[in-house]
Amino acid sequence: MTSVIPPSSGLEDLPPGTEPGALPPPAAGRRTGWRAVLPAWTPKLAVGLGLVVVIALFGLLGPVFAGDPATIRNIGLTGPSGDHWLGTTQTGQDVLDQLTHATRGSLQIGLLVGVMATALSALFGVIGGYAGGIVDEAFSLFSNVMLVIPGLPLVIVISGFVPADQRGSWTIALVLALTGWAAAARVLRAQTLSLRNRDYVAAARVAGEKPWRVICVEILPNLLPVLASQFVFSVIAAILSEAGLSFLGLGASNSSTLGTMLYFAQNGFALQREAWWWFVPPGLIIAAFGCGLALINLSLDEIINPRLRRPGRGRAARALSGSSRKDAVRSTAV
Amino acid sequence: MTTLEVRDLVKEFTLRSGLRRTRLRAVHRVGFTLVPGRTVALVGASGSGKSTVARMIARLEKPTSGTIAAVGPDGARIEDRHYRDHVQMVFQDPFASLNPFHSIEHHLARPLVLHGRAKGREQVRDRAAQLLERVNLPAGLMDRRPHELSGGQRQRVAIARALAPGAQVIVADEPVSMLDVSSRLGVLNLLARLQREDDLAVLYITHDLATARHFSDSIVVMNRGRIVERGPADDVILDPRHPYTKTLAAAAPDPELRGRLRSADPGPEASSDRDHLTYDHDAGRWVDIDADAQAAVTAA
Amino acid sequence: MSHNLSPQAAGAAADVTRDAVLTVRDLNVVYQGATPVHAVKDVSLTLHRGEILGLAGESGCGKSTLAYAVNRLHDWPAEVTSGSVTFHDRDGEDLDLLALPPGRLRRFRWSKLSMVFQGAMNALNPVTTVRAQLEDVLTTHRPGMSKQERGARCAEVLELVGVEPRRMASYPHELSGGMRQRVMIAMALLLDPQVMIMDEPTTALDVLVQRGILREILRLRDELGFAVVFITHDLPLLLELSDRIAVMLRGEIVEYDTAETLYRQPRHPYTRRLLDSFPSLTGERGAFLRDGAASRTQVPTDGGAR
Known part of the structure; x- marks a missing residue:
């Protein structure tokens, strides 16, 4: 269905025969180039960025000011107080100190996995999609296989096979990245398939560009919003899966993450002893960080699909005029 | 001074539906020659295979058989790795043929650098500005992005890009069909001027018989992958011989013939035994390409 | 430019009562935004029963916006700021389309006035x-x-x-x-409508297919007697098909006359420009100058920015 498209900022409205020297003012409405990669400033994005930045700063700077999280005191399981803002654990360790280090650990793994998974998905999705033919068949078969393998059980099995003393955060990140890239690769492949048939890609080939340059210079920039969204998504997934793994006792042995905090809280019967200050903060941070990233992701979606963007004034105006888009579409389609 | 010789071009596509494979012949034994300073119009309805011919000449598709050879002024065939220095293409949709992410400068600078026409940032910018000037655009557009330009301006940029490698043969695939009416003639006149200045060989692909007649020296009419008629532009349009060309010419809107829509539909002329024949106005006779090919084989 | 038009507009308004099926009077449509765009300016049109009215213009001239506004299919940020659209029903009832409540509007659309969209x-x-x-x-x-x-x-x-x-x-x-x-x-x-609005219905099609469909539209119009608003940028096609033609430029109707007059004596320079943009298949070369000497003088003007 065609919709009414407002004439673009007067550009097409120039009188015919306008002198070529008369440059139209730069259009403000539509954005391309680097600006297009940045999401529009919305409350959604502001809240999401706020949450993520605060938590990231907490994880980044917190450990500098915090005491040693491993210090054992003889005041086990006391509630929040002036000395220990978030109380202590069963063995008298300060929960706030632990929380800062755990947040840093979780963010580290999330970031590592995000980078690796995005790189893998870009490799398989974009190259497969662009090359086509047998390469595409092989790559998409491989990513489909990775997609149908149930992730968490596989992670558990792999983690189980690696001896506990060698299970560093890098190992865990690698395992999570290897199991988490396939879905993103499929999305990127679909996008690449549509981009590679664009005339500007053909034009670049006619100009004599090498395939890798066509991919990197002509296609990748236009995939940036999708890549960013996939990156954010895999960071969320990684932090959650890592927390799950650690909670099950299969996490990195030498590092502390939000998941290991929950694991120790569970082992110390925090829930049964109603020591909420021990398990609620790490849970809250996981939830808030996930929420923040999800909000960022929604804003990124609006770049990928501009139709999701509705001006706020629109609703009021339409309510006044008494005809809604739904109305119009239904009656024209029927 | 490059000549492009297209001989016996055949393109087949394999269609897969389930396990069945069918082969579709999109282009059948098409041949013509593009000479410097002259324009050949390739005319046909959609699906006639004219765009496939363009894509094969631009080396975006591989021909199933047949040859496309660029021949230099000395009569020697141009090597494959230099082919793109000589043959360039202008695409139909100027809104799709420029990358929305990159500036206008990028679109001109890359072919300049790739084909060794300019080195260093300064020289590249100078050359790009010259190219823009040649297509009647101000150099100030260089830092703009495609979406800030109108359709006509974009198509001028696309033409400048095709000229950037110093191409002598330009394939223009429906260069004005997506443009606003009032900018069409401007772009066509521009192409004509550039052709005169650089002595370019131009293949103008279109479905519009009127501009084909006025813009080109000779016309090749294609239907279902075959050439059905060829000859000097005025001969083909004013004295069409093949039933398909006649139908096509009759279908073009003509205010002078107001009211004919109301008369009974003559329908396409009864498909004759001439469907597989080509009328050649230069030779003044019907040609059977398949029979000629057969004869050539038996003679050899 | 609208003052050039006023005699015609008045003439069009005078015969409203005769057998009009759709009257548009002084319609204004504005795209509200940071800088409001006046997409349709003081447009007055009369569509007679069984008439084919051509609406010609280039992209962005407001012809589609006008068609949408007539049927109230426009969506925010487009807004009808003033003017009236009246539908004169076959049974004598007059409907003010801009004031119709949503329920009645829904029943009205398609049954009395239907649309065929570009790329429909x-x-x-x-x-x-x-x-x-x-x-x-x-x-x-x-x-x-x-x-x-x-x-x-x-x-x-x-x-x-x-x-x-x-x-x-x-x-x-x-x-x-x-x-x-x-x-x-x-x-x-x-639903046997009395008016059909066709927005570039054949633009995406082949010339041969286009011809068949136009023939069909004309035949159906003769048989069923509905009126057609035919929107396209293809002026030669309109000249052949329609009874009257309105040429739009930047939201205004700059010329509004019978197809015959518009073709023989175009008054507005823009109409002439549009006519010249289509070289005739069999006739003279017109604005199309390819031969060396002629086009050398043409060079400065051929550089239109568009």
Whole structure:
């Protein structure tokens, strides 16, 4: 269905025969180039960025000011107080100190996995999609296989096979990245398939560009919003899966993450002893960080699909005029 | 001074539906020659295979058989790795043929650098500005992005890009069909001027018989992958011989013939035994390409 | 430019009462935004019963906006700021379309005034059959109809537009582009409307297919007597097809006359420009100058920025 498209900022409205020297003012409405990669400033994005930045700063700077999280005191399981803002654990360790280090650990793994998974998905999705033919068949078969393998059980099995003393955060990140890239690769492949048939890609080939340059210079920039969204998504997934793994006792042995905090809280019967200050903060941070990233992701979606963007004034105006888009579409389609 | 010789071009596509494979012949034994300073119009309805011919000449598709050879002024065939220095293409949709992410400068600078026409940032910018000037655009557009330009301006940029490698043969695939009416003639006149200045060989692909007649020296009419008629532009349009060309010419809107829509539909002329024949106005006779090919084989 | 027009506009307004089916008076449509764009300026048109009115103009001239506003299909940020659109029903009732409450508007649309959009053939639902989509219109607007009657009516309109009724069982992708556009026209005919607005219905089609469809539209108009607003940038096509033509430029109607007069004596320079943009197939070369000497003088002007 065609919709009414407002004439673009007067550009097409120039009188015919306008002198070529008369440059139209730069259009403000539509954005391309680097600006297009940045999401529009919305409350959604502001809240999401706020949450993520605060938590990231907490994880980044917190450990500098915090005491040693491993210090054992003889005041086990006391509630929040002036000395220990978030109380202590069963063995008298300060929960706030632990929380800062755990947040840093979780963010580290999330970031590592995000980078690796995005790189893998870009490799398989974009190259497969662009090359086509047998390469595409092989790559998409491989990513489909990775997609149908149930992730968490596989992670558990792999983690189980690696001896506990060698299970560093890098190992865990690698395992999570290897199991988490396939879905993103499929999305990127679909996008690449549509981009590679664009005339500007053909034009670049006619100009004599090498395939890798066509991919990197002509296609990748236009995939940036999708890549960013996939990156954010895999960071969320990684932090959650890592927390799950650690909670099950299969996490990195030498590092502390939000998941290991929950694991120790569970082992110390925090829930049964109603020591909420021990398990609620790490849970809250996981939830808030996930929420923040999800909000960022929604804003990124609006770049990928501009139709999701509705001006706020629109609703009021339409309510006044008494005809809604739904109305119009239904009656024209029927 | 490059000549492009297209001989016996055949393109087949394999269609897969389930396990069945069918082969579709999109282009059948098409041949013509593009000479410097002259324009050949390739005319046909959609699906006639004219765009496939363009894509094969631009080396975006591989021909199933047949040859496309660029021949230099000395009569020697141009090597494959230099082919793109000589043959360039202008695409139909100027809104799709420029990358929305990159500036206008990028679109001109890359072919300049790739084909060794300019080195260093300064020289590249100078050359790009010259190219823009040649297509009647101000150099100030260089830092703009495609979406800030109108359709006509974009198509001028696309033409400048095709000229950037110093191409002598330009394939223009429906260069004005997506443009606003009032900018069409401007772009066509521009192409004509550039052709005169650089002595370019131009293949103008279109479905519009009127501009084909006025813009080109000779016309090749294609239907279902075959050439059905060829000859000097005025001969083909004013004295069409093949039933398909006649139908096509009759279908073009003509205010002078107001009211004919109301008369009974003559329908396409009864498909004759001439469907597989080509009328050649230069030779003044019907040609059977398949029979000629057969004869050539038996003679050899 | 509108002052050039006033005598004609007045003339058009004078014969409103005769046999008009749609009257648009001083319509203004503005796209509200940081800098409001006046897309349609003081447009007055009269569509007579059984007339084919051509609306010519280039992209962004406001011709589609006008068509949408007439049917109140415009959406925010487009807003009708002033003017009136009146529909004169066959049974004598006058409807003020801009004041119609949503419920009545819904019933009005399609049954009295239907639209065929540009690229409408791609608006068919790919997962249901042509029959289901045609019948859907009838079940919505003619709830009293029996199943047999619906089937019969669908077959009838398909036959009208030259599609074999047995194609009803087909899915849209099994039909060619021209065939799908015919189905869309059939759908627009289903409820026997008095006005059809066609927004570039043949632009995406081949010349040969386009010809067939135009012939069909003209024949149906003669048989069924509906009026057509035909929107396109293709002036030669309009000259051949329509009774009267309105040329739009930047939201205004700059010339509004019979096709014959517009072709023989175009008054507005823009109309002349548009006419010159289409070289004649068999005639003189017109504005198209290819020969060396002539085009050298042409060089400065051929550099229009557009």
